[in-house]
Amino acid sequence: MHFLSMSLDASQQAEFVGQITRHQQALRAYIVSLMPGMSGVQDVLQETNLVLWEKRGKFKPGTHFQAWAFAIARYEVKAHRRKAIALGVTTLDDDLLEELAERGEQRPEELEQRLRSLDKCLGKLQDKERQLIEHRYFSGATLESFSAACGRPVDSLRVSLFRIRAALRQCINKELTRGELD
Amino acid sequence: MNRRELEMHLQELFEGRLMGDDLEELQHELRTNPEAKDAYCDYAHLHNAMQLRNEGVDSLNVIPMDQAIQRDRRRSFRTAMLASVAALIIVGVVMALFTARTPPPTLRFATSPGTELSISHQLTGEGAPEGQVLEPGSRIELSRGTVELEFASGVRGIIQGPAAMTLRREDLLELDKGTAWFEVPPEAIGFKLSTPEMVVTDLGTEFGIRSRPNAPDEVHVFSGKVEILNRKGVKKQLESTTGQAHMTGLVGRWQEIPLRRDYFLSELPKTQPKPLVIFEDSFEDPAITGLTNIMPSGWSHDLPAGGIGLNDNDSGKLNTPFGSQVMWSNGGALKTNLLSFSETLIGNGTYTLSVNVGRRSDHGGGTCTIELLAGDTVLASASEAVSSSSTDFSQVVRLVYTPDESHRHLRGKTLAIRLRGAVQTQFDNVRLEIIPTRMSGSR
Numbered sequence: 001m002h003f004l005s006m007s008l009d010a011s012q013q014a015e016f017v018g019q020i021t022r023h024q025q026a027l028r029a030y031i032v033s034l035m036p037g038m039s040g041v042q043d044v045l046q047e048t049n050l051v052l053w054e055k056r057g058k059f060k061p062g063t064h065f066q067a068w069a070f071a072i073a074r075y076e077v078k079a080h081r082r083k084a085i086a087l088g089v090t091t092l093d094d095d096l097l098e099e100l101a102e103r104g105e106q107r108p109e110e111l112e113q114r115l116r117s118l119d120k121c122l123g124k125l126q127d128k129e130r131q132l133i134e135h136r137y138f139s140g141a142t143l144e145s146f147s148a149a150c151g152r153p154v155d156s157l158r159v160s161l162f163r164i165r166a167a168l169r170q171c172i173n174k175e176l177t178r179g180e181l182d
Numbered sequence: 183m184n185r186r187e188l189e190m191h192l193q194e195l196f197e198g199r200l201m202g203d204d205l206e207e208l209q210h211e212l213r214t215n216p217e218a219k220d221a222y223c224d225y226a227h228l229h230n231a232m233q234l235r236n237e238g239v240d241s242l243n244v245i246p247m248d249q250a251i252q253r254d255r256r257r258s259f260r261t262a263m264l265a266s267v268a269a270l271i272i273v274g275v276v277m278a279l280f281t282a283r284t285p286p287p288t289l290r291f292a293t294s295p296g297t298e299l300s301i302s303h304q305l306t307g308e309g310a311p312e313g314q315v316l317e318p319g320s321r322i323e324l325s326r327g328t329v330e331l332e333f334a335s336g337v338r339g340i341i342q343g344p345a346a347m348t349l350r351r352e353d354l355l356e357l358d359k360g361t362a363w364f365e366v367p368p369e370a371i372g373f374k375l376s377t378p379e380m381v382v383t384d385l386g387t388e389f390g391i392r393s394r395p396n397a398p399d400e401v402h403v404f405s406g407k408v409e410i411l412n413r414k415g416v417k418k419q420l421e422s423t424t425g426q427a428h429m430t431g432l433v434g435r436w437q438e439i440p441l442r443r444d445y446f447l448s449e450l451p452k453t454q455p456k457p458l459v460i461f462e463d464s465f466e467d468p469a470i471t472g473l474t475n476i477m478p479s480g481w482s483h484d485l486p487a488g489g490i491g492l493n494d495n496d497s498g499k500l501n502t503p504f505g506s507q508v509m510w511s512n513g514g515a516l517k518t519n520l521l522s523f524s525e526t527l528i529g530n531g532t533y534t535l536s537v538n539v540g541r542r543s544d545h546g547g548g549t550c551t552i553e554l555l556a557g558d559t560v561l562a563s564a565s566e567a568v569s570s571s572s573t574d575f576s577q578v579v580r581l582v583y584t585p586d587e588s589h590r591h592l593r594g595k596t597l598a599i600r601l602r603g604a605v606q607t608q609f610d611n612v613r614l615e616i617i618p619t620r621m622s623g624s625r
Contacts, residue, residue: 025234029226032226032229036198036226037198037199037200041233089198090201090202092205092208092212100212100219100222100223100226104222104223104226106227114231115234118235119235136232166189169221169228172228
């Protein structure tokens with residue numbers, strides 16, 4: 001099968017969409033590692049998907065889809081970072097971020113395994129710890145509002161969050177190692 | 183930099199709070215220390231995994247890209263517009279330009295007569311949505327009635343209560359429970375609906391969803407096709423097309439079921455459906471004086487003696503707005519007698535059982551439970567702590583039950599009501615109503 005033109009037949013189109021779909025999470029993870037602490041990850045992902053689709057005629061089946069998609073994502077992130085820096089956002093240098101993102105690249109199946117490990121590790125947290133970390137990531141509300149709701153000082157919550165994240169990181173790594181050994 | 187400092191800095195970096203010398207220090211560490219690089223990757227993965235866990239459905243993008251492009255472009259345009267507005271603010275241009283470009287609300291809704299609902303918004307203060315409008319983060323709890331949703335994208339939905347839902351994004355609605363019908367125009371293909379058990383991605387269609395506690399979630403496709411993903415077990419994903427219906431099955435698989443249009447409404451009812459009262463009792467028979475162990479007519483109890491019975495205003499310790507007598511329980515359950523209550527379970531309708539509960543001004547309350555049974559099977563139950571302020575019986579405990587396929591074998595069985603209290607829980611004004619469902623679809 002050759003994607004020689006922009007007009008793909010139905011099965012080619014389905015295969016291409018399948019590739020994009022299969023790599024969505026890995027692509028997102030890659031973008032996150034290139035944009036630490038910056039907003040707009042979802043927008044960059046959408047832009048990347050759009051460009052992938054527009055350039056679908058240039059992708060050669062049998063070549064490494066992930067490498068191709070990541071290269072496009074890298075370009076999109078760079079454009080986004082430039083805009084953010086112009087607005088006063090500070091972050092790590094481009095070359096360092098790209099080196100780190102490359103080091104942390106994950107295949108879709110690795111990411112699946114990581115998500116399963118995260119679920120297990122979240123299950124090991126105490127209720128209060130889980131509420132705090134879920135508040136941070138799920139509610140979108142500020143730590144200040146959580147502080148008001150639970151009656152704990154913000155600084156104390158920050159320290160707890162640090163401890164919980166460090167514990168989750170350690171637990172996930174243990175789970176992944178165990179998975180490799182099974 | 184020691185291990186703890188490194189981890190602190192990395193976490194601050196992913197929170198977007200690391201600046202100045204600390205950022206430079208971390209940058210140096212990351213360039214020179216392989217362990218720091220690994221720690222960076224770990225935190226990037228953790229950060230991403232936590233976000234994915236929240237936005238999990240986002241990562242399941244299975245929509246044909248050409249059909250999604252129009253939507254993406256619209257979103258990109260809006261993002262660009264907001265960015266340009268932000269730039270204008272930086273150079274000091276007046277905010278009037280921003281308000282003049284405020285986009286239309288993400289979702290407007292309307293309700294049918296007799297609808298009871300509560301709304302909460304994530305946005306508060308000046309930015310909070312006003313009127314019958316929802317924005318991402320808004321939540322509706324629909325205790326009864328019907329709501330029509332009209333998304334700015336053109337998606338239209340009819341949700342029948344009881345239901346609870348949160349609008350996550352213009353193209354993502356989380357339905358915790360409820361019966362919902364949706365019509366998705368071609369320009370909004372990719373619209374997603376998630377329930378506790380599944381994620382439905384529209385691929386250009388009209389479909390219905392049922393999500394109920396203690397029953398498998400269902401999706402019914404009336405035209406077009408949807409992509410359905412089971413969120414449990416093996417997370418089986420498949421396409422459901424015109425005329426097909428599926429319910430979530432064992433270990434994350436799917437089971438095909440008969441298509442049922444009659445479960446769903448595609449228009450907002452213009453009138454309030456009239457409930458048919460099939461049972462009511464405010465415990466006036468037989469007439470008594472003071473706190474007694476006498477049982478009301480038509481009810482039996484499960485205690486050998488004492489601990490339950492009729493009461494009057496108890497020498498002024500109770501208000502009795504529904505007649506002059508109430509029923510009290512110290513832990514026992516009282517149940518309607520078969521002979522006095524001969525209604526049987528029918529398949530098409532929604533039952534609502536409501537009971538006013540109260541406590542003496544000087545004592546009692548506890549937690550009460552109300553149950554609707556068919557034979558010995560509990561169809562639905564509700565429990566609530568009796569409020570310390572409910573000496574006037576203003577607190578209503580309510581349950582709503584709609585029979586489904588899993589209870590088909592119970593049709594024709596005699597219905598019963600069971601009430602259980604604790605520490606002198608007082609009951610009054612027991613009402614069981616049914617709103618019959620129409621038998622054919624409205625389209």
